[in-house]
Amino acid sequence: MRNIISLALALSLSPAAALSQSGTPAQRQQQQQSVAPSPTPTPTPQVDDDDVVRITSNLVQFDAVVLDKKGQQVTDLRPEDFEVLVDGKQQTITNFSYVSTGMPTTGGARAGAPPADKTLPPAPSAPLKAEQVRRTIALVVDDLGTSFESMHFVRSALRKFVDEQMQPGDLVAIMRTSAGVGALQQFTSDKRMLYAAIERVRWYPRGRAGVAAFAALEGDSPSVTRDPTMGAGGDDNSMGRASPADEIDEFREEIFSVGTLGALNYIVRGLKDLPGRKSVVLFSDGFQIFRSDGTSGRVMEVLRRLVDLANRASVVVYTMDARGLPTLGLTAADSTAGMTPMQISQALMSRSSTFFNSKTGLNYLAQETGGFFIHNNNDLSGGLRKVLDDQRGYYLIGFRPDESIFDPARTRVRFNHLEVKVKRPGLKVRTRGGFYGFTEEEAVPVRRTRREQILAALTSPFIRGEVPVRLTSLFTSDADPEATAKSRKPAYMSQVSTMMHIDVNDFKFTEEPDGWRKMVMDVVAVTFGDNGVVVDSLNRTETVRVRGEMYDFLRRNGLVYVVKVPVKKPGAYQLRVAVRDAETEKVGSASQFIEVPDLKKDRLALSGIVMMGTSPAGAQGQQQAPQQQGAAAEGPSGGADPLSGPAVRRMRGGIPIEYYFDIYNAKLDRATGKPQLQTQTRLFRDGKPVFTGSVNAYDPGSQTDMRRLHAGSRLQLGKDFPAGEYVLQVIVTDTLAKGKHRMATQWIDFELVK
16 A cells, blocks of 8 residues: 555656655556536535624624523514623614524434435545535533543433434534543544544543542541531531541642633634534533632633633533433432431532532533533433524624723723623523623734744644645555564554645745745644544654746645654544744644554454546546646646645546555455455545446455455546535445444545536
């Protein structure tokens, strides 16, 4: 597979325009398929809800949802039906509208019908464009503060959401508060990636939550749970004083609560520039705002900063108590041996008090950001359904602030409390709780140093676009010569090969003698494991010097940078890259999720797919396509568009498309020593099938390594195929294998242009 990738890179760009390795072609099987076009799907209508919340010196704009007594949204109100107050002072409404997201009610129905042929794997999700996104939803599991018991129900609710409630136009991420910068999931519409993220949502033993929602009573053990305001036996002399152990537990609780809020801060910052109706759903066993002595401490300050950030980023936060409706009385897990009736009563009072106080943080966060708190309900899936139904529409209200809100003479910025009332009887309004008295311009930090600029791009969980960067990460498993020599039998090494296409059109080139031009770019790449730990990293400054036609070629077609990371363990990984122009200080970033299978389990698996367009003149028996305007005369792929290479995959109609992949762990027939595999290709546009190829028997030919088989094919798209985003899916079936592991699938996206 390494040779296939090297060949693809060599065909996609000339040596001066690609930083990659060279190699010889790998043996491959080729089959030719001709594809006819299908009717173009109807595009999804666009909803423009940018700048839902805007806080400037001449406009404060926010969103509000109004419900009737039955909990149904009211959509026919006018500006005169509302009253807006800031710190008790009435404001004059200057901007007003109702925005509908066009999302249907969930109603518990499945989003999308199952495939007609149940023997086929699920269809790959079509990548969403910005204008197709209706809702952007971050499902955040607070594993720092969720018990082992609650985590089971959270995982079930997440699976049901992906199975039944997720709608076309939803951009979703599943994140964990313990993962920090290495939060596994990027925002995606690909259910395969979301299922992988759910599998990695687990109880965090070092967090603030135990195995159960409440610690069990242990009788006369020193760890008996007691109310910190009461003595061991109710002694009046101990009233109001917490024990040292209680103070330590309280400090630990506060630290982990701040950690939860810090992770949410990071996620909300990334959400700011994403499209659609933006929301965060937090699953947690709760956290307390106030200490036992009544003070708020660090938690309240961090919480208010998060609320202000969410309001400025137009993010609504919904919170969900993952404990549901717990039992606060004695249970079978409790032991009251050696305890007096008063001690038992105090312990149960402490349990009830802890349960009540732990809900204050979740309730405050939801109310202050325009969401709601779901609690005392064991149906977490039903809670998610309520969240989705709440996002069907909202009022957009704005007013002109007076000078007191942004008074520069104040030594400390004040939190302005926002209150909205509806004059029509029987209605309830829900909106944001307030904002700090500084403008959006003042809130944006200035990144000055190289490190600050790259770190800001790298730690964002989402793509930044000052420098357009596209990633294509492929799992491969190649022969390991050193391990083979030591063990004296074939050994393999898994690795992730990433092709990074960088658009350098806006890079600044400096002129040098003899017509040379030079650019300098910083490239940083970090690979995270599913636990958020850095697996590998790269930090380089590259200098590129070109002249003449190669300079024009590079401007037009960009540059491909190849990163190869050895992977010692199977699992889910995320690669994040940041690219910076040293002259203009423009920065771009991107991230991609990739799952490395465990080949030692001897299950059928496929590598990533390498795809590229080929020259029509080089495809024997193929219909000739017209010459592309502006293609490089000495193009390395015989006249084909360099952007049709494996890093970009932007194809023109009528050209043949080649794709290659490897097949691992195929079962072998005992009589012939050969595999019995079948391959099939499917093509999708906007999530809908447009072509299903025939099932073909796979012939390994003269290959000798049956553990890793090379395969490939050629796809001929007709000139009349409509332009757009496509997904190619490859399905391999092992007829000698049994059970659910007899089929493996892989897919890759590409773009068809006119």
